[in-house]
Each structure stands twice: as structure tokens, then as C-alpha cells.
Amino acid sequence: MPPALTRLKAIALPLLRDNIDTDELIPVSENTRVSMSGWGDGLFASKRYLDGVGRTLDPSFILNQAPFDQAGILIAGDNFGCGSSRESAVWALRDYGFRAVVATTFNETFQRNCIVNGVAPLAMSREDIESLAADVMRDPWREVCLDLNSGMLFRDGTADPGQAFAFRLDPFYCTLLTTGQTEDDLLETLRDAIDRRRDSLVSAAPWLRSGVLRKAEPE
Amino acid sequence: MSAATLFEKIWATHQVSGFPGDRAALVIDRMTLHELSGGYALRDMRQAGETPRLQSYQIFAVADHAMSTAPDRGLHDSVSPRGGEMIASLEQSCAAFGYRYARPDEEAHGIVHVAGPEQGFILPGTTHVCGDSHTCTVGAFGALAFAVGASEVSTVLRHAALIVQRPKSLRIVLNGKLGPQVFSKDVALRILADHGVSLALGYVIEFAGPLVRALSMEARMTLCNMAAEMGTRYALIAPDETTFNYLRRTVPASLATIEDAVIRWRKLETDEGAVFDREISVDVEDLPPQVTWGTTPRHAVAVDGVVPDPRASGDAAMRKLAQRSLDYMRLTPGEPIASIPIDAAFIGSCTNARLTDLRAAAAILKGRKVARGVRAMCTPGSMKVRADAEAEGLDLVFKEAGFAWRKSGCSNCAGREGPIWENLRVISSTNRNFENRQGPGTRTHLASPATVAASAVTGRITDPRTLLAGGF
Numbered sequence: 237m238p239p240a241l242t243r244l245k246a247i248a249l250p251l252l253r254d255n256i257d258t259d260e261l262i263p264v265s266e267n268t269r270v271s272m273s274g275w276g277d278g279l280f281a282s283k284r285y286l287d288g289v290g291r292t293l294d295p296s297f298i299l300n301q302a303p304f305d306q307a308g309i310l311i312a313g314d315n316f317g318c319g320s321s322r323e324s325a326v327w328a329l330r331d332y333g334f335r336a337v338v339a340t341t342f343n344e345t346f347q348r349n350c351i352v353n354g355v356a357p358l359a360m361s362r363e364d365i366e367s368l369a370a371d372v373m374r375d376p377w378r379e380v381c382l383d384l385n386s387g388m389l390f391r392d393g394t395a396d397p398g399q400a401f402a403f404r405l406d407p408f409y410c411t412l413l414t415t416g417q418t419e420d421d422l423l424e425t426l427r428d429a430i431d432r433r434r435d436s437l438v439s440a441a442p443w444l445r446s447g448v449l450r451k452a453e454p455e
Numbered sequence: 456m457s458a459a460t461l462f463e464k465i466w467a468t469h470q471v472s473g474f475p476g477d478r479a480a481l482v483i484d485r486m487t488l489h490e491l492s493g494g495y496a497l498r499d500m501r502q503a504g505e506t507p508r509l510q511s512y513q514i515f516a517v518a519d520h521a522m523s524t525a526p527d528r529g530l531h532d533s534v535s536p537r538g539g540e541m542i543a544s545l546e547q548s549c550a551a552f553g554y555r556y557a558r559p560d561e562e563a564h565g566i567v568h569v570a571g572p573e574q575g576f577i578l579p580g581t582t583h584v585c586g587d588s589h590t591c592t593v594g595a596f597g598a599l600a601f602a603v604g605a606s607e608v609s610t611v612l613r614h615a616a617l618i619v620q621r622p623k624s625l626r627i628v629l630n631g632k633l634g635p636q637v638f639s640k641d642v643a644l645r646i647l648a649d650h651g652v653s654l655a656l657g658y659v660i661e662f663a664g665p666l667v668r669a670l671s672m673e674a675r676m677t678l679c680n681m682a683a684e685m686g687t688r689y690a691l692i693a694p695d696e697t698t699f700n701y702l703r704r705t706v707p708a709s710l711a712t713i714e715d716a717v718i719r720w721r722k723l724e725t726d727e728g729a730v731f732d733r734e735i736s737v738d739v740e741d742l743p744p745q746v747t748w749g750t751t752p753r754h755a756v757a758v759d760g761v762v763p764d765p766r767a768s769g770d771a772a773m774r775k776l777a778q779r780s781l782d783y784m785r786l787t788p789g790e791p792i793a794s795i796p797i798d799a800a801f802i803g804s805c806t807n808a809r810l811t812d813l814r815a816a817a818a819i820l821k822g823r824k825v826a827r828g829v830r831a832m833c834t835p836g837s838m839k840v841r842a843d844a845e846a847e848g849l850d851l852v853f854k855e856a857g858f859a860w861r862k863s864g865c866s867n868c869a870g871r872e873g874p875i876w877e878n879l880r881v882i883s884s885t886n887r888n889f890e891n892r893q894g895p896g897t898r899t900h901l902a903s904p905a906t907v908a909a910s911a912v913t914g915r916i917t918d919p920r921t922l923l924a925g926g927f
């Protein structure tokens with residue numbers, strides 16, 4: 237179960253491109269781990285390293301530059317997380333240390349994968365994203381603060397409410413993130429209803445039990 | 456009852472309970488598993504000593520992504536690092552839980568979205584999930600089939616249900632007839648070029664209209680497969696006689712049972728007067744074959760067109776992306792598409808590696824040879840496709856032309872055969888042309904199998920109509 241997330245203060249990494257896809261977040265060549273943890277060093281591997289598995293950092297890639305190497309919030313453009321549905325894209329972000337991504341829009345599967353793993357996908361207008369990113373570039377060491385309950389994001393030390401940015405996060409997802417509850421917990425409470433529905437579907441449509449035949453010849 | 460869409464009918468019969476934000480818990484009827492997303496979940500459950508609640512008839516598992524497609528492959532051979540381990544783990548977990556696992560030496564083996572339908576596993580009116588973004592491929596049967604992540608695979612195994620946000624509905628009505636050497640792949644690429652990769656973000660697509668009714672199940676699957684590139688998890692086509700005939704051949708149940716099912720399946724189609732949140736119509740009458748020039752599937756143009764000028768693209772962000780794509784693809788604006796030399800040609804993937812795709816390619820390859828220096832490869836979508844193709848002698852056509860004739864699997868759709876196309880330009884029957892997807896620096900041009908075959912023969916991107924007159 238992911239830890240609950242209500243407030244976060246972290247260095248932000250601006251990567252204002254559109255359509256950052258899951259291949260970029262975690263290249264196929266990195267999908268070699270057999271467990272769901274330990275993915276951090278694969279994040280952006282095709283951009284981050286000069287020599288892939290050699291792991292020599294490419295100093296020109298922003299994630300390798302201080303203070304962005306300590307970032308906990310990623311700022312991007314449209315359609316973030318498009319491409320393959322591989323959940324390892326989120327595992328790589330999470331294991332690197334990202335707890336939130338701010339973008340104008342997200343791929344739906346990617347967004348769900350975020351929630352399951354306790355990473356907050358926050359939608360903001362392009363205008364706000366650009367102005368936040370510009371501000372971060374001016375003073376990258378100043379952390380970005382976010383508060384899921386109020387739906388606001390602001391720069392550390394900002395007292396001026398005019399400097400705060402509103403983000404959108406589905407209220408249902410927000411509840412899951414802030415309570416650390418999972419969809420599994422909710423489904424557990426529906427166990428009997430699910431069974432009853434499945435049984436009635438199958439008895440009305442017996443062909444549902446047809447399955448896939450096994451190989452005919454003996455092993 | 457008021458008029459309902461196909462989607463609404465499936466949703467209503469599977470909804471158990473509602474949640475805020477237009478969400479509901481849905482009963483999940485069936486799941487396909489592959490060694491990447493499915494393996495993790497099963498292994499974790501085994502280690503935790505849990506018993507999944509999905510029963511054996513609800514699961515079909517196959518190792519397709521990391522599986523080697525070499526003609527002499529063994530049961531766990533993989534080119535991906537640790538791929539063999541993942542394949543073996545999926546097989547062992549399935550054995551432990553009594554789930555059907557199709558071994559790579561069986562006809563039932565194939566890319567999960569190709570083999571599932573062939574084995575009669577996909578049924579109209581059901582809910583179906585798989586930990587793979589192209590699960591919507593099998594929505595072509597009128598099943599609400601959608602992609603889930605690896606954690607959600609666990610959730611479905613544990614609960615036989617999932618909490619799903621109800622999508623809005625988009626009907627795409629396809630009108631007109633396809634010309635010779637033009638296929639549903641070309642239609643999908645055209646829709647992407649005109650409407651972008653976010654067209655269906657948050658929507659379930661229902662493809663409808665006279666063209667859809669005229670398409671084979673295989674061509675419908677190609678169309679629904681490409682819906683994943685339109686931003687959605689869901690694509691549907693109402694089942695009709697074409698669907699039922701396919702299912703009569705494939706579903707392992709008695710004919711009497713199937714005819715009972717058909718009576719029910721007929722009622723699934725969207726009622727007259729049902730309302731969609733959005734509707735678009737597309738006329739395919741004069742559509743030429745399409746090819747992509749850039750690094751997103753929306754970068755498609757007619758094969759007889761030219762590489763577009765990024766300065767002509769919509770907004771600043773699109774112009775920037777187009778320029779970046781051109782740099783990656785090493786192309787110049789104004790260059791005719793049908794002159795771009797290629798290094799490799801690939802026919803494979805869950806998009807276009809079914810029997811009709813192989814036939815279309817073979818029709819062009821027959822009596823011809825792949826151009827000098829071009830590396831050409833065909834990986835049939837399943838071992839059944841491969842066997843059926845061999846029964847028609849298509850393998851000989853491919854081999855005599857100079858294509859490598861491989862076994863089934865995802866192969867180089869996602870660069871799984873190792874860096875064999877590093878920095879090469881590939882024309883490919885697949886669905887994604889992202890940077891580095893088919894290998895480091897590999898430049899991918901998406902097209903139909905016919906266009907891939909025609910290009911393999913000339914060594915340049917080629918309009919298949921120039922090699923072969925007559926329809927298909």
C-alpha cells in the first residue's frame with residue numbers, strides 16, 4: 237500500500253515537452269527487473285546515460301543537473317504518460333523519488349497507474365504550467381509546495397495567494413492518495429455483490445464458461 | 456427501456472456499485488495475461504500464498520513480448536535480458552493456479568491480442584482486461600476490452616472486478632469504400648492525422664457505419680488496435696453476422712450453445728436513437744495508402760505526398776514536435792514520401808500480422824525480390840496464423856522474396872529482437888513510431904502490410920498501387 241500523501245515540498249523538474257511517453261520514461265531495455273520495485277535508475281535511461289547500461293551520466297540531461305537530480309515533482313506538457321501501459325513507467329518515477337507530476341493532460345492508464353502507486357497526477361492549465369516552470373528555472377533551489385486537500389500548488393515561502401496555482405485532481409483519486417486507501421480495499425467491501433453478479437451473468441449466459449481449450453495431444 | 460449504446464448495455468450488466476466521480480465497480484469476465492504485466496501479479500500472489508478468484512475459464516495466458524521468434528526457439532528462449540526468467544515464471548504460475556498457458560510450440564501461441572480471439576476467448580458483451588495498452592484490439596468483437604496496469608491485474612485476480620471511471624462516448628462513423636491496396640490501417644492513420652493522438656482521451660470509441668460493416672474481423676481488429684493511439688483505452692464495434700461467423704468457427708462450445716449466444720449477442724448493438732457525447736464521420740472514398748513520416752502515429756500522410764513543413768503545423772508546440780521528429784527521422788520538408796530509401800521492412804505485431812495481412816503482403820511479394828540491402832522480416836501474429844499461411848504456401852512467397860519467416864510474438868514491434876535495426880530506417884506494419892521504440896535510433900515509418908511489402912521490394916517507400924493493380 238502506498239504511503240498517504242497530503243502535502244509535499246520538493247524540488248521541481250521542468251520538462252515542458254508534450255507527449256512524454258512511457259518508452260521515454262522507462263525504455264524497453266530497462267524492463268528487465270522481475271519485481272515491482274527497484275526501478276529508479278531506469279528512469280529516462282535513454283536520455284540520462286551516455287552509454288546505457290554503463291550508467292555514465294550525461295551531464296547535459298536536466299535530471300542529472302543539481303538541484304533537479306533531487307526533484308520530487310515533475311512538470312510537463314500535454315498527454316503525459318502516453319504510449320505503452322507499462323506500469324514500470326510509474327515505478328521508475330516513484331522509485332527515483334517523484335511523488336507528483338504536473339501536466340496539462342495525462343494518459344488515462346498512466347494516471348490510474350500513478351494513483352495505485354501513490355504518485356499524484358495533477359492537471360494544470362498550460363499557462364500556469366509555463367509560468368510555474370519559468371519561475372522554477374529562475375530559482376530552481378526554491379521548493380514547490382503542494383497541498384492535495386486544498387488543490388493548490390505554490391512556491392516555498394510564497395505568502396501571496398495570487399502566486400498559487402490551482403490544479404485539478406479527481407476527488408476520488410484525491411481521497412485514495414490522501415488516505416492511502418486502495419481500490420482493493422473498496423472492492424473487498426463488495427465481495428458478495430461481485431460474486432452474485434458474476435453468478436447471475438454466467439447462469440444467464442452459460443457460454444461464458446467456455447474458456448480456451450487445452451492442447452489436444454498428450455504432453 | 457430507453458435507447459442505449461453498445462457500451463451502455465455492457466456497462467449496465469456488469470456494474471455492481473457506483474462510486475463518486477462517475478465510477479463504478481465492474482465485474483470482469485475475462486483476462487489475458489502476458490509475461491510482463493501478468494507475470495508480476497501472479498508471482499506476487501504465489502509468494503504471498505494467495506489464491507486468485509478468477510477461475511480457469513476466465514484466463515488465457517501467453518508469453519509474447521519477450522519470447523524469441525527464432526524458427527528454432529525453445530520454450531523459454533528470449534533475446535530480452537531476463538526474458539527467459541519472466542516466461543518461465545508465467546508458465547509456472549499458470550501451472551500452479553490451473554490457468555491455460557499457451558506454450559510457444561502450440562498453435563494457440565501468439566501475440567495476446569491475436570491469439571485470444573483465434574482461440575475463441577473473446578466474446579461479445581463481456582468485460583475483458585489485459586495488462587497491455589492494445590487490449591482494445593479485441594473490442595472489435597463487441598467486448599468491453601481495456602488495458603490495465605500490472606497492479607490492476609492483481610486487483611482483478613483478487614476480486615474479479617475493477618473500479619472503472621465511466622468514459623464519455625464517441626461514435627466514429629466510417630463511410631465509403633476502400634480503394635485497391637487501401638486498408639483499415641490506412642483509415643486509422645488518416646483519422647490520427649486529422650484528429651490527433653488525443654482525439655478519444657476519456658472516451659469510449661464505437662466504430663460504426665457502412666465501411667465497418669463491410670470489414671472482416673481482422674480488419675476491424677486493426678482499426679480497434681489503432682484506437683489505442685487515439686488516446687483511449689476502449690474501442691468497440693457492434694457484433695454482426697461477420698462476428699458471429701468468426702465465433703462459430705472459434706468458440707469451443709457446442710453449436711447449439713453458440714446459437715443461443717448469437718440470439719443474445721444480436722441485441723447488443725447500439726439502439727437507434729441512442730445518444731453519443733460526440734460523433735465524427737470519416738469518408739474514406741478516395742483515401743490513398745498512408746505512411747507516417749514522424750515520431751507520433753498522427754504524423755501520417757498519403758504515400759504519394761511529401762514530408763510536411765513543420766512551419767505549416769498548427770501551434771508552436773506542434774511545430775516544435777514536428778521539427779524534432781524530422782531531426783530524429785533525418786528527413787527534409789518537401790521530400791516526396793515515396794522516394795525515401797529504407798533499410799528494413801517488418802510485417803508483424805497485433806496491428807497487422809493476421810492471415811489477411813500476410814495475404815495482402817504476399818500478393819505483392821509473389822514473384823518479386825526484396826531490394827538489395829533491405830533486411831526484411833515477417834513474424835506472424837500467432838502460430839495458427841503461421842500454420843494457416845504455410846497451408847496456403849505464403850511462407851514460400853515470403854522466403855523466396857527474401858523475407859525472414861519467423862515464429863509468433865511481439866518481436867521488433869517493440870525492439871525485442873535486440874538492436875538489429877540500430878539507426879536504421881524501417882517500414883513497419885506496427886502501431887507505434889516513437890523514438891527508439893524499435894531499437895536505438897531506429898526510424899520507424901508505419902504503414903499497411905501491403906505498403907511495407909511494396910517498399911521492401913523497391914527499397915524505397917512505395918505506393919502498393921504502383922506495383923499491383925486490382926482490388927483486395
Ligand code: SF4
Binds near residue numbers: 519567804865885
Ligand atoms: S505486438 Fe507490439 S503493440 Fe502489440 S502487444 Fe506486442 S509489443 Fe504491444
